[in-house]
Amino acid sequence: MPSEILTTRTMPTQWSLRQVRCFIALAETLHFGRAAEKIHITQPALSRQIKALENALGFAVVQRNNQGVELTAAGEVFLKGCKAAISVLENAFADAELLDQGFAGRLRIGYTEFAISADLPHILSRFNSKFPRVIQD
Incomplete structure (x- = not known):
């Protein structure tokens, strides 16, 4: 796999599920205000979460410009993985909860x-x- 050859860094661990959910909302709307509304936080809080995520990752996931927001190439790849990871986590939670409740x-x-x-x-x-x-x- 090319990423195994090219990268010497390990995946950063100082980012959160909340930041990933914020990123997904922003990527789906390409608008800070609408994304913030979608996940029920303020626009400045969303902006801080995205900035913190980018700082932790060490690369930009979105490009901010006068017309709004667009995903960077790295952001597009990261989004695909984030959606898959969230799906796996949601399924794991649902399965564990059903097991815990005896269903x-x-x-x-x-x-x-x-x-x-x-x-x-x-x-x-x-x-x-x-x-x-x-x-x-």
């Missing part, structure tokens, strides 16, 4: 021949309907 996971069922009555398949079917993300063994 996902694994249910191991032990039984004897005597216990396999006509009711067990019906009970398991109802359980599957109510908890489709719980795997039964």
Whole structure:
């Protein structure tokens, strides 16, 4: 991969998920005011978050000009990765929350021949309907 060959720096760690969300909002609107409104913060606060992100990264992600804002080439690449990372994090959170609340996971069922009555398949079917993300063994 070219980035492995060309870069000697490790990824900076002094940037936050909040800054990434601010960057995504700005990239989607290309307007500080609309982006700030979209994520419910003030425009100066958004501007500070973007500047802090750029300082932490060591490169500009947006170009500010009289006509507004546009993504730099680095910003376009970074945006793609940020969206993918946010999606992975949101899915991880949702999966963990479902597991924590008992709506996902694994249910191991032990039984004897005597216990396999006509009711067990019906009970398991109802359980599957109510908890489709719980795997039964």
